[in-house]
Amino acid sequence: MPLMALRERLNVLVNSMFLEGLLDQQFRQLQMLQDASSPGFVAEVITLFCEDSERMLTELTKLLDQAVVDYQKVDAYVHQLKGSSSRCLYFFFAPFFYVGAQNVKLACIQFKQFCEENNKEGCEVL
Structure with missing residues (x-):
């Protein structure tokens, strides 16, 4: 497949x-870091985050x-997952927030609350 056709398919996907809502405008900033x-x-960056999260x-x-x-x-794993999504904010100029990791961070905050309440059903819903 010609390079232009591949780029067009990538643009359609993005x-x-x-x-x-999987990406936000800040994703473009992550792309700007690539040269x-x-x-x-x-x-x-995305692969490392996904592997670690998985x-x-x-x-x-x-x-x-x-x-x-x-x-x-x-709670320790949730804390680690939250840290993974946040830590990259500082290390890579926030690239994981560009790929939806802000949502991961927010979900982890709620997950930690369920852990503090020993609420298995709440944990499983997330």
Whole structure:
């Protein structure tokens, strides 16, 4: 497929993600950090965040599947996930907030509240 056609398909995908609310205007700033010396920067940042998040969500699922939930461990993973979404704000000039990690952070805040309440149903809803 010609390069122009691939770029057009990428633009259509990105625009649809904007319309769905998965991306916001700040995503464009993340794209601006990518240059010829780091052509895969955006993909790398998103991939690292997704891999790290997937690992933590897998652990959270295992913990919540237990008959007796250890809310301190759950809270520790939620705290780590929240930190992952926030930490990159400072390290990469906030790129994860550009790809919806602000929503991850907000969900983690609510999740932590459910942990403090030992509310398994609330944790599972998130």
